[in-house]
Amino acid sequence: MIPYGRQDIRQEDVDAVVEVLRSDFLTQGPAVPQFEQAVAEYCGVEHALAVNSATSALHIACLALGLGPGDWLWTSPITFVASANCALYCGAQVDFVDIDPRTYNLCPVALERKLVEAERAGRLPKVVVPVHLCGQPCDLASMHALSQRFGFKIVEDASHAIGGRYKGEPIGNCRYSDITVFSFHPVKIITTAEGGMVTTNDRPLADKMALLRTHGITRDAAQMTHAPDGPWYYQQIELGFNYRMTDLQAALGLSQMRRLDSYIERRHQLARRYDALLEGLPVTTPWQHPDGHSGLHLYVVRVKAGPGTGTHKQVFEALRANGIGVNLHYIPVHTQPYYQRLGFVEGQFPEAERYYAEAISLPMYATLTDEQQSEVVRALQGALSS
Missing domain, CATH: 3.90.1150.10 (Aspartate Aminotransferase, domain 1)
Known part of the structure; x- marks a missing residue:
């Protein structure tokens, strides 16, 4: 059988993972921030945060943007269900915008038409999730202009698109969006076995997503409600999740990034x-x-x-x-x-x-x-x- 997609694992990938297995850190060690830095530098973006899946990335992106009950998220109907489910996880409602017949991406003309109707009805979306289907970039400039006019946030679902470029610049640089999400599933362009990444140029959004991926727990005294009781101290200040990537996965991803x-x-x-x-x-x-x-x-x-x-x-x-x-x-x-x-x-x-x-x-x-x-x-x- 010739599969539709397949990972490429080479000796240098195996060596990178074995090096972590022989180190002192299997989960939250130096490999995760190294992988994050490599992706941030490649994309030309300020912040990159590794998580355990693109689904988790979509979830914390929506939460960081304040999506919740009474809000709407719009996305493309031609996507994996996670692009829509992330709204339901937040208690929000979902709607779809039909695709462009040539690119198969969310159609900006249909989006504008639907936004005009939604404005009249008083139910504009809080978040729009354009999906770079097959890796082809969406018409981000048009969508960004619409976001300025109608007041919604943009989360790029770039699960198919790392390594791609839009108007000569890397996908993931968030020039036209608030947050970008990548996937590193084995059939994707590079893999961490399972895993995802969020990128953003907004420091408060990055801090919020970093908190949400780790149980809502902080060791940063500046974020605590009172001074630490001692060097062991941490506080849970949000209801977060265990969405962290391991060093094993990050080492594989960092090795793959080089190719x-x-x-x-x-x-x-x-x-x-x-x-x-x-x-x-x-x-x-x-x-x-x-x-x-x-x-x-x-x-x-x-x-x-x-x-x-x-x-x-x-x-x-x-x-x-x-x-x-x-x-x-x-x-x-x-x-x-x-x-x-x-x-x-x-x-x-x-x-x-x-x-x-x-x-x-x-x-x-x-x-x-x-x-x-x-x-x-x-x-x-x-x-x-x-």
Whole structure:
């Protein structure tokens, strides 16, 4: 089976983790701040905080921005459910904005239209979470302008996008947002096995998220309600969580960061080769916006059923049967049973549903060989005509 995504673990990664195993610190030692510093420097951002997953990162980002009961968070329906669930964890409500038919990201035109309607109704969002789907940057400048006009905060869900660039600058620098979230799951561009990161240029937000990831506990006398009783003293000043990353994970992430640019370049080589090999087939290949340099976490094609062509489901099943581990990213969140119980119905976000009816994620990872990629294309040709 050729999987749709795969981690690349090399001897230097193993050595980095073994070094931590032989050290005095397995959890909260020097590797975590070193990894945070490496990400902050790469992104050109003031603060980076490592956590145990991107889901945790989204949660504390929303809490730090004060999202709570009576508030609204808007996001894209084409994303993993965590981009929406983070609002529910805070007691807030969720709504969606349909996608752009070319980029598959949250559509800024649809966003503006919905904001105008929401302003009239008195239910503007407190937070908007644009998702850099497949690694392609969203139209952040347009969304930032809308945030200034309508007063919402922006959390970039860049789980697919580390190493990507927008208008020539790194994703994660928070020029157009309050907070950015990264994921380091094994199928992502770099991995810490499980793990995530939040970045921000806002010191109070960074301090708040640092507190929330560690049980709401501080040892900083300046944050305490009274002077410490002694050198052992700490105080819980918020209701926080155990969302910390371990030194083992951070050591792996730090080692992987050294290869990030080469991973992105290889993904772009593979994408260009896919574009050429798929030319003439009845599929729509990904369109890349000129303002962005994608992280290319995913390479999604859209299958157009027609005479002599298998249906979307038939093509997907034929690829799987021939050892190609394709996937579908993602099922529209508003069609999930849980969200339908909240009142969402099919047909609300038609572009997202059209995308879901056609999308297939082909294998895309840095160690995919040209020979394997050619095998994927041959299998796709056969599946389309079978």
